[in-house]
Amino acid sequence: MPPLQSPIRTLIIDDEPHARRYLRELLDGETDVVIVGEALSGLEGRDLVRNLSPDLVFLDIQMPGLDGFEVVEQIEPKNRPIFIFVTGYSEYAVKAFEVEAADYLRKPFDKERLSISLDRAIRRLSTRNTVSRGEAGANHWLTRLTIKEKDGIVFVPVEQILWIEAANKYVVVHTTNHEHLARQTIQSLEDALDPKQFVRIHRSILVRKAAVRGLHPLFHGDYIVKLANGAELTLSRNFRESFFNQMSR
Numbered sequence: 001m002p003p004l005q006s007p008i009r010t011l012i013i014d015d016e017p018h019a020r021r022y023l024r025e026l027l028d029g030e031t032d033v034v035i036v037g038e039a040l041s042g043l044e045g046r047d048l049v050r051n052l053s054p055d056l057v058f059l060d061i062q063m064p065g066l067d068g069f070e071v072v073e074q075i076e077p078k079n080r081p082i083f084i085f086v087t088g089y090s091e092y093a094v095k096a097f098e099v100e101a102a103d104y105l106r107k108p109f110d111k112e113r114l115s116i117s118l119d120r121a122i123r124r125l126s127t128r129n130t131v132s133r134g135e136a137g138a139n140h141w142l143t144r145l146t147i148k149e150k151d152g153i154v155f156v157p158v159e160q161i162l163w164i165e166a167a168n169k170y171v172v173v174h175t176t177n178h179e180h181l182a183r184q185t186i187q188s189l190e191d192a193l194d195p196k197q198f199v200r201i202h203r204s205i206l207v208r209k210a211a212v213r214g215l216h217p218l219f220h221g222d223y224i225v226k227l228a229n230g231a232e233l234t235l236s237r238n239f240r241e242s243f244f245n246q247m248s249r
Contacts, residue, residue, distance in 0.1 A: 007034040008118075008125065011052060013045030013071065014038075014060040014086065019107065023058055023086065026114050032122070042066025046074050054081045056121050058105075061087040061096075072099050082121045082128075098203060100187040124185075127192050141194035145173060147182045156180060158197065162211045162227055164189055166204035176229065199246045201225055202236045209247060 010033050014020045020038050027033050036052050039045035043065035049057060061068035068085055069092075075081075085096045088107040096104045102124050103117040145156045160175040166186045173180040190198065190206055201207050207225065215235065216224040223235040235243055 008032055008056050008122070009034055009036045009052070009054045010056045010058070011036060011045070011048055011054040011081070012038045012058045013042070013048075013063070013068075014058070015040055015063045016060070019060070019086070023114075026111055029111075030118065033118070042068065042071045046071045049075055049081065050079070053079070055125055056082045056084065056102075058084050058086050061085055061089065061092050069095065069099065082124050084117050084121060097185075100185070124188055127188050141197075142192045145180075145182065145189075147173065147180045149180070154180060158193060158208070161198075161208050162229060162231065163208065163233060164206040174231070195246065199243055201239050201243055202234055203238070205233055207233065212247070 010027065012020050012023055012035065014023070024035060024038075027035060033056075036054055037048050039048050042063045045057075045059065045063075046066060048054075049071070059068045059071060066074070068083075068087075072080065072083060083099070083101045084103045084105060085092070085101050086105045086107065086109075090106060093104045102121045105113065105117055143158055145158070145161075147154045147156060156173060156175060162174045162176060164186065165172045165174065167181070169183065169185075171182050171184050171186060171189065173182055186200075186204060186206055190200055193206070197210070198206055198208055207227070211227045211229075212225055213228050214226045216226065216232075218224060218234075220237065222237055223240070225233045225235050227233065
């Protein structure tokens with residue numbers, strides 16, 4: 001598990017006492033984790049997130065008052081911790097990753113599966129911390145992606161990237177002459193890449209600005225983004241305003 005400089009301040013939000021107890025017991029053996037609080041409902045959980053500012057939240061979905069997704073929505077994006085959803089249901093998995101959850105733990109789970117979730121959360125936190133240090137002083141934006149492939153490790157300079165597209169738990173990195181599959185998330189890469197060079201055009205697509213050659217309007221406020229290599233991607237209307245703002249900088 002990648003080390004952090006300080007323990008991960010962790011909050012558990014679940015209306016089932018035995019579920020909170022089981023998760024707490026599994027986390028007791030994790031030296032990188034300190035539990036700062038527990039909540040019995042979505043409303044209580046939302047207030048604890050706001051008051052305690054945890055690094056990581058294990059969050060149930062079906063709860064009285066507010067469900068897990070409503071808890072996330074009511075936390076300001078700049079103040080949101082890393083969320084791991086913990087639930088007995090499988091049908092919410094896609095929505096969980098749409099709100100950039102670090103992982104989706106399906107009950108019942110064991111210690112090994114929990115460790116995988118913690119690894120993902122720690123990588124997300126490490127990326128956040130790197131970006132925060134870059135904003136405070138020196139530039140820490142990634143200059144290349146390190147991608148593990150079956151034949152070894154490939155280093156991809158960001159200048160060669162045309163666009164990055166989400167593919168379930170992976171991303172496909174499209175370069176001028178190749179495609180690379182990496183086990184990362186769109187959100188983690190958006191956090192780590194220089195926003196002066198990359199812009200989000202869709203919840204699942206990140207594009208290098210210098211690769212954009214033009215736009216073609218579609219219906220309902222969507223556009224086709226045309227790239228230098230002839231590729232055509234969809235600019236979602238949800239990202240339209242931020243796209244135009246960032247492309248003018």
